[in-house]
Amino acid sequence: MRVTLKQLAYFQALAEEGNFGRAAARMHVTQPALSMQIKELELTLNANLVERRPRDIRLTRVGREVLARAGRILSETHELEAAARRQGLLGRLNLGVIPTVAPYLLPLVLTGLRGADLTRDLRVREAQTGQLLAALDAGQLDAVIIARPADAPDRTILPLFQDRFLLAGSATRLRGLAGVSEHLRPVTLDPEQLLLLDEGHCLADQALEVCALDRRQTRIDLGASSLSTLCGLVAQGFGLTFLPEIALRSEEAAAPEMRVLRFAAPEPAREIVIVRRAATTDDGWFAALAEVVRTAAAELLDHAQRVCPPPA
CATH class of the missing domain: 3.40.190.290 (D-Maltodextrin-Binding Protein; domain 2)
Structure with missing residues (x-):
């Protein structure tokens, strides 16, 4: 199983929103669907990325590192898409x-x-x-x-x-x-x-x-x-x-x-x-x-x- 761009985007949204419900609303998916993608990302990386709390989440040390890398990967992806769709x-x-x-x-x-x-x-x-x-x-x-x-x-x-x-x-x-x-x-x-x-x-x-x-x-x-x-x-x-x-x-x-x-x-x-x-x-x-x-x-x-x- 490999890391997907969808998982990175969902994880970035979760980190920025600090809450599964708000992150799911931002990404226009259900909360269980978002939670499943985060869990799969953690399984793929063999690491806990977030500490789950009753009302919010907190990033782990590994989670902070993954977030920084995810931001760079997603930014480069946006650049690739922009270059592909724009010719002059x-x-x-x-x-x-x-x-x-x-x-x-x-x-x-x-x-x-x-x-x-x-x-x-x-x-x-x-x-x-x-x-x-x-x-x-x-x-x-x-x-x-x-x-x-x-x-x-x-x-x-x-x-x-x-x-x-x-x-x-x-x-x-x-x-x-x-x-x-x-x-x-x-x-x-x-x-x-x-x-x-x-x-x-x-x-x-x-x-x-x-x-x-x-x-x-x-x-x-x-x-x-x-x-x-x-x-x-x-x-x-x-x-x-x-x-x-x-x-x-x-x-x-x-x-x-x-x-x-x-x-x-x-x-x-x-x-x-x-x-x-x-x-x-x-x-x-x-x-x-x-x-x-x-x-x-x-x-x-x-x-x-x-x-x-x-x-x-």
Whole structure:
């Protein structure tokens, strides 16, 4: 009897979940089926891998070693599968995008890919940065589009574009700021007027950073999960929010009462990048995809700069 990839995947799930029931649910199998595979793995290796307790499990010393090796084997397997299904941009591509980019950029990116006949099977996952990077490292995604993370030796990063922040609010709220727009800076804003996205969204963290604020200093914190929600609120006079340039075209159409101002130079901005694993086979698909994304973003950025011209 030999060790199977299924057994390693089930064991990895059990180790990460710490419980047979949760691991079975994660792998979409019954608990007895998962337990049987773990038992067979232990018999094959002639070693106990877990200490079974009433409510959870604990890895043995051998179990910890097997888990480390299983992680490497499964990661390499994902890489093999990804390389086999992807030929340039002509095979399946699993792409992750953060929520403050996806709804604005993806429609144009998909149009560009189809127009150039670059891909037949693009699968997209929208999630927060931490979840996307975890899925990328696990081999579940081939690339992710996010705000620049910390550099890591096992990842390859290509810059895509600078996405400047605009200040969004109602005409009435912004009227008082228009006269000082040449000197308008994030740190001069009243923190009690700011509406922010829920914790975990990188855009909220970036907004707090450029304002030199702690989230606890904002009086109005609705924990909104989308920029569209925030734009609808500020358009009706409920505070101010930061709006990335790429979002302006869509959000001004959805909330026509909303107005925007530019900050004085140097304007606050985030750098949007595309990231892949350094070990991933690259026969040109990564650079080709990056160029399609840059072209799509340029259309949105040009619109934002026409509507709200940058400072001279």
